[in-house]
Structures are given as structure tokens and as C-alpha cells.
Amino acid sequence: MGCPMNKTITYSGMLWLLAAQFVVMLPFTLYLPWWLIPIMVASVIWRLRVLKGYSAQPNALVKTLLVAMGVGGLVLSGLPFPSLDLMLAVLLLGFAFKSLEVVQLRDGVIVIFLGYLLVALHFLYTQEILAGAYGLLGMTILTGALIGIQPAVTVLNPFETVRSHLKLATLMVLQAIPLMLIIFFLAPRLPPLWSLPMMPGQTKTGISERMTPGDIADLTRSTELAFRATFKNTRPPQAQLYWRGLTLNYFDGKTWQQLPEDYDFINFKNQVKGEYALFNKNFELRGDPIEYEALYVPSGQPWLFTLTPTLNVEGDVIRAADYRVMANTITQSPALIKASSYPQTIRDTKLTHTMRHLASQLPQGSDPRTHELAQRWWRESGQNVERYIKLILHHFRTQEFYYTLSPPLLGDQNTIDAFLFDSRKGFCSHYAGSFVFLMRAVGIPARVVVGYQGGKWNEQGNYLAVYQYDAHAWVEVWQPETGWVEYDPTTAVAPSRVTEGSDAFLAQEEGLLRQSFRAVQNNLPWLSSLSQQLDALQYQWQRWVVGYDHDTQANVLRKWLGDFSITTLTLVILSVFVALGVLWGIWLGLWRKPRLTLEQSLMHELDQILAKKGFKREPAQTVGDFAQQVSSKQADLGKLLQQFAQHFESLCYNPMANKADTTQQLKRLLKQLKKAPITQLGRKIAPLKPSRISEG
Amino acid sequence: MRLNPWEQRWQHWLDQRLPAKNQRTLAQRSIFIIPSGSGLALLVVLGLLMILGINFQNSLVYVVCFWLLALFILNILYTYRNLAGVTIKALRIEPCFAGSHAVLELELSRMPTRAHWNIVLDWSKQDHVLVELASCQSVRIQLSHLATKRGYFEPPRIKISTTYPTGLALAWSYFTPDLKGLVYPEPLQQDSALAHQGNTDNSGKILTAGGSDFNELRAYKTGDPIQRIHWAKYAQTGQLYTKSFVDYASEALWLDWNQVPTPRTEQRLSVLCAQVLELNATQAVFGLKIPGKTIEPASGEVHYEQCLKALALYGLPYE
Structure with missing residues (x-):
């Protein structure tokens, strides 16, 4: 079958490759060493000069030296080894150097296929809608380059040639969309074949598993999205939207953490399956559910955030004894759950020994002043829990306590004393921490809950967007009759934090620039409506494209096809393909009778x-x-x-x-x-x- | 060239499906299409992407994978369409000499509504040409093929293929022209025994070694025909002398099979062929005598071609 054609790549073919490589490599500079781009450009220019006869093709020695320098650069760039980041960087380096020896058509094809692969690999870093659009651009240019490097008779001038190739590539890429969509919606989704290392470029974001209020002098709050939620029926009032992430039980005098021991994810999962498991006998379903659906931004952590208590949930999740819902794996792609929460349910009228032990622990001999205060109030309240809590909240409200994101440091010992008696300035962690301490000091089981509070309602998309700056900490107190009940001591100090949302609350504390930006946004309603619309678009993208997993697929197919069997599905797919083939054939004129002149x-x-x-x-x-x-x-x-x-x-x-x-x-x-x-x-x-x- | 049974079967099937014809418009029946080497490589890349998509549960990696798959399928139609509707027509084969190249002239034309790019016409291991049919309605091309034997050259299958636009699929068809090209014997200059070149006589007439007019008596050289030995002179002197004859150009010259001093048929034909070329170049009037055929003396192109054709087809089972 071999064809004795001259298959060397021409000058314009090299220019095509240069453009394609540039487009493919550009977005990686956000995550990987930027100097890969100049290497690529230099390689291509060298090759172009060879084609023009100005330079000689580098010999093996020069090539080896260049590659060695590139690898050396990567070693020095401090990428962790072994990591996908490093693998990708090596791949990019090869991609950049390859153009130096692109002589034959085959070399060009290799470069382009690598390019396709890299376009896909970029989506491991980000699956934003913009990244998707950029990927489309990359696909088009790569396809254009694939057309451009083919041996051809040239009848047009170079500019027209490039234009016609680009036009054809765009047409083909667009025409491929319907077929792609069909495959995308129907192709079965399989579970991962083997476990994977951490995603490249993935850092842990979102709330932390530890809370050390005294260590933070300035809480920086990110405006990144944490998750979005839609409600099936009515939206609960803002003040009820406490999105539970995890509970912190163990306090060492300075830091709150989940359990006395620090577990990694696998061991923690074992705990959740064992001692820390949630049993149906623990609770009694009551009242009407709040049905909602939440789509979480991948955070590199397993934590999900749900309304308390979420008792029915669909998705790849596990539930723990503290009524949290967490993902079964570390979230590396958007996680979707469908859940129902029953706010009137009474949780844990009987507390197990382990749970009681966890919720009563205090460090030995720390914070004597707080202990003293607790005993005094406990006596004053007549050992009534309700009254005791009211007393504490009253204290926070009436004394000079301030809510601030820039609290003073509290030192290493007796941090609760330092906060309650000296600084009296802090944010939710300070209030939640000291509240739980006061509870445990008189023997009432209590724990810190961290998660998000509130969120921003998007009118255009009818969903709630919860951002990182909505992160919050509150408490849960256990009593035999009522089980676990949530309290938010921060509201005593800053009620608007909950009623108006952290967004508005933070505005007071932020710098002038942000304030003026906010002012502009508030005075130009179309601007904020536009940004809401863009966000709504992002949501749809995340929900239906990025988050299109096995479960979503099954749901969609069930909705369209009713209860389906594999046979009907296969038949449907086949008939769709045949119909599409026929349509395409007619459209392309395959069955048109040759017309004679x-x-x-x-x-x-x-x-x-x-x-x-x-x-x-x-x-x-x-x-x-x-x-x-x-x-x-x-x-x-x-x-x-x-x-x-x-x-x-x-x-x-x-x-x-x-x-x-x-x-x-x-x-x-x-x-x-x-x-x-x-x-x-x-x-x-x-x-x-x-x-x-x-x-x- | 020996073919294995499968290849034979395939060749036979092809002959049945695409019989020799001087004109064919390529369409569904005659076009074959398969993924090319790079197309298969793309499928490997797709497999890799699929694994990436599955393992990272990354929807957009799936999207790229399925997009490339869709592009790959779509491309097959594009490649097919680039070949379908092309009309290929065999025009002529110029006569040639054995050992040189027979040149086939073909015309490719298209329907006015459709452009075709980068079509390769390939005579395997002989010649190929890359053409486009977009800037013009029809294009004439020449393909050459080595003609090894005299007689009729029957052009083998021509492969018409294209990988346009992306090189991911290969569409091809075969075209066997129903033409025959004459292949004259390979001319062989023989300057040894018989002086075939024309000498110039004193009288200025062009002389060519021939057999009708006695010219002179000269010493015998090996290879001289035995009939021309002057036996009388031999008896006198004991030396061999040969009578040499010339044909004056004013009169008809004869190129005679029997006078070519070699027993091998092909060589004789080659020598005669060279002589015909020679004489035609000098515009001489000459005739040709070969077993079974005599061409009366004449001159001019038609005569010349007739002579060469007679030489080309001598002893072959044509007509």
C-alpha cells in the first residue's frame, strides 16, 4: 500500500505546526514552567531556518545536549517527583523539542496527536467553561495543522491555503459535534480502572480539618466557589442554611480536630465504617424534607456539605455518625448528590459511650479562668442547660465582644481564657470553640461543626452558590430529650453575619478598593445580573457537561427512555447511528447521482x-x-x-x-x-x- | 511475481469488479476505504484518552476523546467524497521502444459542483503523480511505465488514491485502461560485420550496405554472409574475399531479415529496428523483409511506423 510520495513537511506545514504547538502549550504556563514555550518557539524557528537553508539540521550531539538542558531545567524547577505534573512537564518538553526534528509527515502527525492528548490533559487542571472553549480552539488549530501538513499540490497562495485549511478544519470540527454529543451522552461510563495519584495541579481547597483560632491573625477569605445547590420545592430561609461539613471533637488546648488521632483518608473511612458509622436506629424521621441537589467543586478533599440532618442521599457518598455526608473518594471531578434533609428529626436520643467520650473531652488543666466561669454560670442557671446556654449567648451579646477577621493572636496556652477574658475579638471559630469548651466544662456533650453558612442566591439560574468566604463554624449540643441541637454563638455577636450573609458582612471589613468595586456592582444592576447569568451558565456547564457521570447518565437515560434494558439501548444507539449516517450521506451527497455537464x-x-x-x-x-x-x-x-x-x-x-x-x-x-x-x-x-x- | 492464493483471489475479484475500461467515474462500487496508518495511530491515542477519562472521571477528557472519534468517522466521508465523482479517462499510450518507458496519457475530470484535492495516481514502483481537480474542470496527466518486452504493452492497474483532507483515512480505486501500447524492439546498433551506416560514394550518392548493386571486393571479415564470398578469387589467391553490394538511395533499399548476421530473433529485430530508425532519419526509401511479411519500399512517417510495428509484432500471436 506504500505510496512513494515525497512526504517531507513544507514551510507552511511547519508554520501550521508552530501555531498549533503554541496554542496547545500556552495554557500550561499557568501550572508548569513557562520557559517550555520559548523552547518550543526556538525549536520551530530553528527548523524553519533549516528549511530556508540558513541553518544546518542539529546533529545528535546538539540534540542530546538540548534535551539534557531541558531535563535539567525541569529538575531545577522543583516539581515534585514522582508526580503527574512532572510527567506532563516532560511530555511538554518532548512536544517542544520534537519540532526540531520534524522532517517527515510522520513526525508532524506525532506532534499533532501529542497535541490532541495535551488538549485533553489540560482538562485535568481545569474544567471551566473557558477552558472548554479554549480546548475547542486547540482542536480546530490542530486539525487545521493536520490538514496543512499533508502533501498537496499548491495552486493557491500561502495565505489562501491557510485560510482554506482553517475553514475546512473549523467545518469538520463543528460537523463532528452532533456525533460527539451522541457518543458523549450514550457511551457507558466505567469506574476508574486503577487508583490514581493526586491530580496534577490539584491543591486542597476549602475548609480545613483543623481549627486553630488563636493562630490566625488575618483570615483571608477566598471568593472561590465551593458548591452550588438547587432546591426542589421552596428555598429555606437564609438563616437555616447551615451546610455541615465535618465535626471537630478533639481539643488539645489550642487546636480543634476531628478525632483524637489524625487519620488519613483511608483510615478515616475505616473509622466511619466501624465505630463512627451512622445507624438508622440513631434517629427518628420527622417532618417534611427539604429536597435539594448539590454540585461540589472538586476540592482534593472528600468533604461534602449538606443540610443537617441529611438522611436520604443519592451519589457516591458515605455517611458518618455525626450526620455528615462525605464523598467516597477524594473529589477530583465535580461531585453531585441528590439529598433530602429532615430538619425536625431528633438525632441520637441515646449517645454511645464512644460518642459521649468524644464530645466531652477537654485538655487537662488548661484555661482555669474559663472553668471557673463555667462553674459559676452553671450554678447561676440552676444546672439548666437551656438557661446556661442563654447565659453564655447573653454574655457574648452584652459584653464587649467583637466580630473581626483580624483578631489578635492568642498564644500557645490557655487560648480560651485569652479570648474570653482578654482579647474578646474573633470570628466564628473563636466563638464556636469557646462555646463548646464552656459546655464541656460542665459536662454537657458538645462539638464544633464546620462547613458553610448561607450562600448567594442566583436569580437567573435559581440556585444557591456557596463561596469559600461563606465558611463558618458553629456548635452542636447534646441533651437526652432533644438529641443534638445546633447553636450558632457567632450570631450573638454578629447577627447580620447570618441574616445578611457573609458577603455583605465582609464588605464592612474589606479594603477600600473592594468596597468601591462592590459599590459599583450594587449601583449597576445589569452588571451584577450579567455576572449572575455568567455564573448560571457555568452552573449548567458544571452540572451537565463536567458533572455528567454514570449516575447522571443513568438518570437522563431513564428520563428519556423510561426503564430501559441494554438491548433497547443498543438498538436505540444503533438506529441513531444508522439514521445519522444516512443523513450525513445525503448531506454530503454520497448518493447523489453524478450530474453530467x-x-x-x-x-x-x-x-x-x-x-x-x-x-x-x-x-x-x-x-x-x-x-x-x-x-x-x-x-x-x-x-x-x-x-x-x-x-x-x-x-x-x-x-x-x-x-x-x-x-x-x-x-x-x-x-x-x-x-x-x-x-x-x-x-x-x-x-x-x-x-x-x-x-x- | 508469484502471488499467494489470497492475493490471487483478490486480484481476480478486482478484475471482476473493476474490469478494464477506458473511462470510469469513481463511485461507491469502485471506491475502497480504510483507516490509514496515522488513522490507526489516532485510534491508539483515543484508547489512551479513554483510559485517562475513565481513571480521572473527567468529562472533558471524554469529550475530547469522543470528538476525535467523531472527527475520525466524519473524515472517512470527506475522504470518500474527495474521490467519488472523479472521472478518469485513458487517452492514449505513445509507442515506445523496449527498455524505455511507455507513457500513458490520462484525463481526470470532475463534476462542476465539486472540487477534489490531492489525488495520487500511482503505477506501483513505476511512476506516480499528485494532482488536484479544484482549480480546473479537467486535467491531463502522463504516467510512465517501463516497457520491457516488444509487442503490445498492456497497462497494469493504476491505483488512484487520496488521503485528503487529514490523512487519517485512505480511499482508493483501481483503473485499468483498455488500451494497448506498441512497444518496438530495442534498437541495437551493429557496427561490426556489416557496415550498416551509410557511406558516401565518390559520386555523392548515399550508400547503404545492401544487396543489389555490386560495389567492390574486399577482404573477408568474420561475420560476412557465406553467399557473398568470392570463391573464384579464393581459388586464385587462397585468400577469402567478400563481394560487397550497396543500394543506391535513388533506388529502394531493402532491410532483409536474412542479412542480419545473427541467429537470434530478438537481436535481429533489434538490429533491423535500429536500421529503420537510421534510414528514416535520412528519409531514405526502404523496404522491409521479415519472414511472413514484406513491406514495399516507401518512406515517411506512416511507412516508418508500419515497419516498426511489423518488427514489434513479429512472431507474436496478435492479429
Whole structure:
């Protein structure tokens, strides 16, 4: 099958490759060393100079040196080893250097295929809608380059050539969309084949598993999205939206953490499956559910955030004894859950020994002043939990406690004392921490809950967007009759934090620039509506494209096809493919009957008429020649044919001739030719061949 | 060239499906299409992407994977369409001499509504040409093929293929022209025994070694025909003398099979062929005598071609 074509890549082909490589590599500079781009550009320019004859092709030694330098650079760039980041950087380095030795078509094809692979790999870093659009651009340019490097006859000038290739590539990429969508929606989604290391570029974001209020002098709050939620029926009021992430039980005097021991994810999961498991007998379903759906931004952590208590949930999740819902794996792609929360449910009327132990622990001998205060209030409240809590909250409200994101440091020991008696400035962690401490000091089981509070309602998209700056900490107190009940001590100090949302609350504390930006946004409603619309678009993208996993697929298919079996599904897919193939075929004109030109059809007719009379025209013979040949045997016929030839030639070659008139003439002549008699009666004339005439 | 049974079967099937014809418009029946080497490589890349998508549960990696798959499928139609509707027509084969190249002239034409790019016409291991049918309605091309034997050259299958636009799929068809090209014997200059070159006589007439007019008596050289030995002179002197004859150009010269001093048929034909070329170049009047055929003396192109054709087809089972 080998074709002995000259398959070296031309100058314009190299330019195409340069453009494609540039487009592919550019976004990686956000995550990987930027100097890979100059390497790529330098390689291509070198190759271009070789093509122009200005430079020599680098020899093996030079190539080895270059590669060694590149690898050295990567080593020095401090990428962790082994990591996908490093693997990708090496791949990019190879991609950049490859253009130096792109000589044959095959090398170019390798570069382009690597490019396709890299376009996909970029989505491991980000799956934003913009990244998607950029990927489309990359695909188009790569396809254009694939067309551009093919050996071709050049009839157009370079600019037109590039334009036509780009046009074709765009057309093909767009035409491929419907088929792609069908495959995308129908192709089965499999579970991961083997476990994977951390995603490249993935850092842990979101709330932390530890809370050390005294250590933070300035809480920086990110405006990144944490998750979005939609509600099936009515939206609960803002003040009820406490999104539980995890509970912190263990306090060492300075830091709150989940359990006395620090577990990694796998071990923590084992805990959740064992001692820390949630049993149905723990709670009693009560009241109407709040049904909602939440789509979480991948955080590199397993924590999900749900309304308390979420008791029905669909998705790849596990539930723990503290009523949290967490992902079964570290979230590296958007996680979607469908859940129902039953706020009126009473949780844990009986507390297990382990849980009670966890919720009562305090560090030995720390914070004596707080212990003293707790005992005093406990006596004042007549050992009534309700009254005791009211007393504490009253204290926070009436004394000079401040809510601030820039609290003073609290030192290493007796941090609760330092906060409650000295600084009295802090944010949710300070209040939640000291509240739980006060509870445990008098023997009431309590724990810190961290998660998010509130969120921003998007009117355009009818969903709630919860951002990182909505992170919050509150508490849960256990009593035999009521089970676990949530309290938010921060509201005592800063009620607007909950009622108005952290966004508005933070505005007071932020710098002038942000405040003015906010002011602009508030005074230009269309701007904020536009940003809401963009966010709504992002949500749809995340929900239906990025988050299209096995469960979503099953749901969608069930919705469309009802209860389906594999057979019906296969049949549907097949018929869709066949129908699409037929449509495409019709559209591309595969089954269109070849249309003959006017000249072709006239000639065809003439040949048929004369064949009946025993004259066969050689394919290469012109009508004029043929007419002469016929004249020698059949004078009358030849005369007509000569007339035909005259008109035919003027139809073909005379631009001044009246086409319609000439065609009329030709058709008339054809009729005459058809009727023309053969003079030698009763004998068919053998077909003539010019070669035989000369033989005589 | 020996073919294995499968190849034979395939060739036979092809002959049945695409019989020799002087004109064919390529369409569904005659076009074959398969993924090319790079197309298969792309499928490997797709597999890799699929694994990436599955393992990272990354929807957009799936999207890229399925997009490339869709592009790959779509491309097959594009490649097919680039070949479908092309009309290929064999025009003529110029006569040539054995050992040189027979040149086939072909015309490719298209329908007015459709452009075709980068079509390769390939005579395997002989010649290939890359054409486009977009800037013009039809294009004439020449393909050459080595003609090894005299007689009729029957052009083998021509492969018409394209990988346009992306090189991911290969569409091809075969075209076997129903033409025969004459292949004249390979001319062989023989300047040894018989001086075939024309000498110039004193009288200025062009002389060519021939057999009708006695010219002179000269010493025998090996290879001289035995009939021309002057036996009388031999008897006198004991030396061998050869009678040499010339044909004056004013009169007809004869190129005679029997006078070519070599027993091998092909060589004789080659020598005669060279002589015909020679004489035609000098516009001489000459005739040709070969077993079974005599061409009366004449001159001019038609005569010349007739002579060469007679030499080309000598002893072959044509007509």
C-alpha cells in the first residue's frame, strides 16, 4: 500500500505546526514552567531556518545536549517527583523539542496527536467553561495543522491555503459535534480502572480539618466557589442554611480536630465504617424534607456539605455518625448528590459511650479562668442547660465582644481564657470553640461543626452558590430529650453575619478598593445580573457537561427512555447511528447521482446515436476527427456530424458563442442524426478503428 | 511475481469488479476505504484518552476523546467524497521502444459542483503523480511505465488514491485502461560485420550496405554472409574475399531479415529496428523483409511506423 510520495513537511506545514504547538502549550504556563514555550518557539524557528537553508539540521550531539538542558531545567524547577505534573512537564518538553526534528509527515502527525492528548490533559487542571472553549480552539488549530501538513499540490497562495485549511478544519470540527454529543451522552461510563495519584495541579481547597483560632491573625477569605445547590420545592430561609461539613471533637488546648488521632483518608473511612458509622436506629424521621441537589467543586478533599440532618442521599457518598455526608473518594471531578434533609428529626436520643467520650473531652488543666466561669454560670442557671446556654449567648451579646477577621493572636496556652477574658475579638471559630469548651466544662456533650453558612442566591439560574468566604463554624449540643441541637454563638455577636450573609458582612471589613468595586456592582444592576447569568451558565456547564457521570447518565437515560434494558439501548444507539449516517450521506451527497455537464450529456447522446448506426468513437477522438472518419464511409451522416462538431466546438471553446442558441442547434442536429439513414442497406458497418485504417 | 492464493483471489475479484475500461467515474462500487496508518495511530491515542477519562472521571477528557472519534468517522466521508465523482479517462499510450518507458496519457475530470484535492495516481514502483481537480474542470496527466518486452504493452492497474483532507483515512480505486501500447524492439546498433551506416560514394550518392548493386571486393571479415564470398578469387589467391553490394538511395533499399548476421530473433529485430530508425532519419526509401511479411519500399512517417510495428509484432500471436 506504500505510496512513494515525497512526504517531507513544507514551510507552511511547519508554520501550521508552530501555531498549533503554541496554542496547545500556552495554557500550561499557568501550572508548569513557562520557559517550555520559548523552547518550543526556538525549536520551530530553528527548523524553519533549516528549511530556508540558513541553518544546518542539529546533529545528535546538539540534540542530546538540548534535551539534557531541558531535563535539567525541569529538575531545577522543583516539581515534585514522582508526580503527574512532572510527567506532563516532560511530555511538554518532548512536544517542544520534537519540532526540531520534524522532517517527515510522520513526525508532524506525532506532534499533532501529542497535541490532541495535551488538549485533553489540560482538562485535568481545569474544567471551566473557558477552558472548554479554549480546548475547542486547540482542536480546530490542530486539525487545521493536520490538514496543512499533508502533501498537496499548491495552486493557491500561502495565505489562501491557510485560510482554506482553517475553514475546512473549523467545518469538520463543528460537523463532528452532533456525533460527539451522541457518543458523549450514550457511551457507558466505567469506574476508574486503577487508583490514581493526586491530580496534577490539584491543591486542597476549602475548609480545613483543623481549627486553630488563636493562630490566625488575618483570615483571608477566598471568593472561590465551593458548591452550588438547587432546591426542589421552596428555598429555606437564609438563616437555616447551615451546610455541615465535618465535626471537630478533639481539643488539645489550642487546636480543634476531628478525632483524637489524625487519620488519613483511608483510615478515616475505616473509622466511619466501624465505630463512627451512622445507624438508622440513631434517629427518628420527622417532618417534611427539604429536597435539594448539590454540585461540589472538586476540592482534593472528600468533604461534602449538606443540610443537617441529611438522611436520604443519592451519589457516591458515605455517611458518618455525626450526620455528615462525605464523598467516597477524594473529589477530583465535580461531585453531585441528590439529598433530602429532615430538619425536625431528633438525632441520637441515646449517645454511645464512644460518642459521649468524644464530645466531652477537654485538655487537662488548661484555661482555669474559663472553668471557673463555667462553674459559676452553671450554678447561676440552676444546672439548666437551656438557661446556661442563654447565659453564655447573653454574655457574648452584652459584653464587649467583637466580630473581626483580624483578631489578635492568642498564644500557645490557655487560648480560651485569652479570648474570653482578654482579647474578646474573633470570628466564628473563636466563638464556636469557646462555646463548646464552656459546655464541656460542665459536662454537657458538645462539638464544633464546620462547613458553610448561607450562600448567594442566583436569580437567573435559581440556585444557591456557596463561596469559600461563606465558611463558618458553629456548635452542636447534646441533651437526652432533644438529641443534638445546633447553636450558632457567632450570631450573638454578629447577627447580620447570618441574616445578611457573609458577603455583605465582609464588605464592612474589606479594603477600600473592594468596597468601591462592590459599590459599583450594587449601583449597576445589569452588571451584577450579567455576572449572575455568567455564573448560571457555568452552573449548567458544571452540572451537565463536567458533572455528567454514570449516575447522571443513568438518570437522563431513564428520563428519556423510561426503564430501559441494554438491548433497547443498543438498538436505540444503533438506529441513531444508522439514521445519522444516512443523513450525513445525503448531506454530503454520497448518493447523489453524478450530474453530467451539458457537454458531457450531448456527447453521450451523440455516441449512443452513432453506436446504433455502427460507428464507435474512440474516447480520445475529437468530434471533428470522428466526423471525418464517418464521412469517408457515410457522406451524409458525416456532413451532419461535421456541423455538429462545429457547433460543439464553439460551445466548448468559444466564449462569445450564445450558449442557449448553440445548444438548440446541437439538439436539432442530434435529432437529424438519429433519423439519418445508412446508405449501405442490409449490412452493418463494422466499427472503425483508426489504427486499422493505416493497415489498409 | 508469484502471488499467494489470497492475493490471487483478490486480484481476480478486482478484475471482476473493476474490469478494464477506458473511462470510469469513481463511485461507491469502485471506491475502497480504510483507516490509514496515522488513522490507526489516532485510534491508539483515543484508547489512551479513554483510559485517562475513565481513571480521572473527567468529562472533558471524554469529550475530547469522543470528538476525535467523531472527527475520525466524519473524515472517512470527506475522504470518500474527495474521490467519488472523479472521472478518469485513458487517452492514449505513445509507442515506445523496449527498455524505455511507455507513457500513458490520462484525463481526470470532475463534476462542476465539486472540487477534489490531492489525488495520487500511482503505477506501483513505476511512476506516480499528485494532482488536484479544484482549480480546473479537467486535467491531463502522463504516467510512465517501463516497457520491457516488444509487442503490445498492456497497462497494469493504476491505483488512484487520496488521503485528503487529514490523512487519517485512505480511499482508493483501481483503473485499468483498455488500451494497448506498441512497444518496438530495442534498437541495437551493429557496427561490426556489416557496415550498416551509410557511406558516401565518390559520386555523392548515399550508400547503404545492401544487396543489389555490386560495389567492390574486399577482404573477408568474420561475420560476412557465406553467399557473398568470392570463391573464384579464393581459388586464385587462397585468400577469402567478400563481394560487397550497396543500394543506391535513388533506388529502394531493402532491410532483409536474412542479412542480419545473427541467429537470434530478438537481436535481429533489434538490429533491423535500429536500421529503420537510421534510414528514416535520412528519409531514405526502404523496404522491409521479415519472414511472413514484406513491406514495399516507401518512406515517411506512416511507412516508418508500419515497419516498426511489423518488427514489434513479429512472431507474436496478435492479429
